[in-house]
């Protein structure tokens with residue numbers, strides 16, 4: 397018995413059948429053939445040959461499935477249903493067919509499929525199929541343009557092989573970069589949690605990547621390093637607020653190793669942003685610079701410190717004096733500069749040799765440092781001459797002089813204590829010599845002195861010569877009305893061209 401349905405119900409049913417047909421076709425499922433009527437005709441896609449026999453059509457379908465095994469993807473673009481009568485419905489669909497072969501010609505062509513369904517008894521069967529694809533490349537007997545596809549496949553396979561080789565080479569290069577190179581590549585999320593770190597970190601700090609990923613960036617550094625990174629982070633936030641993109645930010649920071657040691661790394665870091673410009677994370681490179689850092693420190697040490705006593709040298713003193721003058725100008729407080737020259741130092745050298753003289757100079761440097769505050773400067777000016785600079789005294793001139801005089805007196809007394817020096821050469825038994833020596837101290841108290849650093853030094857030196865003239869082991873404060881210094885031109889102290 398035939399049942400006639402309303403057009404809407406009919407269309408729903410046909411649409412479902414059509415979808416089932418497409419699904420079975422895409423899945424290369426042979427059950428598809430059950431949908432064809434015994435009274436079937438159809439045009440194959442490859443040509444304009446009308447097939448009038450169901451069995452022949454099933455054969456062609458199987459040939460198609462055998463030629464292109466594997467699921468297809470049908471990319472449906474448009475579909476329309478049309479009632480030809482209550483029992484006959486035509487479905488016209490437009491779509492792209494994607495074969496399971498990369499870059500095939502079909503995927504670029506629009507296929508048109510017309511299926512005509514007819515109600516046969518209780519079931520809707522496909523009575524006609526007309527597929528239309530511009531199959532100009534199809535060769536004899538083919539359902540699909542497979543020769544063309546095979547040709548294309550060979551070219552693609554060659555291309556894939558070539559690209560795979562290039563990729564492998566790049567992978568080796570990448571491994572070299574990340575594993576063999578000393579540089580450490582890393583990525584972190586916007587909360588500064590590490591999301592990737594290259595294996596070279598194991599060589600750098602001794603940690604395996606899995607021990608680091610998921611941890612906060614701060615855990616890479618020691619306390620000093622955390623402070624440096626925090627400062628870089630603060631600068632980054634400030635720039636973000638002002639709408640500036642800092643690009644690559646670089647800083648040197650001490651990193652913590654697995655064995656507890658500390659090494660220095662130079663970090664280059666850049667923000668990663670989404671399309672809206674929002675920071676989604678960071679990536680960067682860290683390079684070990686411990687050796688470079690040590691050399692910089694050595695150079696710094698050689699340039700600014702005396703090699704024997706490790707006190708600041710004349711150059712660093714000059715710098716500190718300029719700072720002290722600027723500070724005095726800001727605060728209105730006085731500073732003091734003392735010239736300390738050992739008395740009768742030469743005989744020690746003459747009697748026991750320079751080596752013992754050196755020991756005395758080292759001991760003098762140590763005693764001087766212990767006479768002043770951390771913020772003050774003790775420098776070796778040259779030979780047996782030292783300079784002590786006191787900063788941040790008081791605003792009152794007289795009181796500042798009194799303070800400086802008290803420190804100078806302490807220095808004089810401390811340097812006059814006996815020295816126990818080991819005169820034994822290397823390999824010899826201990827030979828302690830007791831030596832007594834003293835120092836002459838000249839003091840000048842300054843307040844943002846208009847005359848500048850050289851003048852201050854000269855005044856302190858004049859006072860020191862007055863102390864020598866007064867019989868040595870003496871402190872003299874420079875007085876503005878002091879008689880002109882008896883210093884030959886080439887003896888006048890100063891920083892010269894430093």
Ligand SMILES: Nc1nc2c(ncn2[C@@H]2O[C@H](COP(=O)(O)OP(=O)(O)OP(=O)(O)O)[C@@H](O)[C@H]2O)c(=O)[nH]1
Nearest residue numbers: 737738739740741742743745750751753754779780
């Ligand atoms: N051991 C040692 N001696 C040095 C060094 N630099 C300079 N001297 C010596 O220090 C002495 C300084 O000379 P003076 O200041 O004239 O000697 P002084 O005996 O202290 O004389 P007054 O200052 O007049 O009391 C010289 O003998 C220099 O050779 C050094 O680095 N090591």
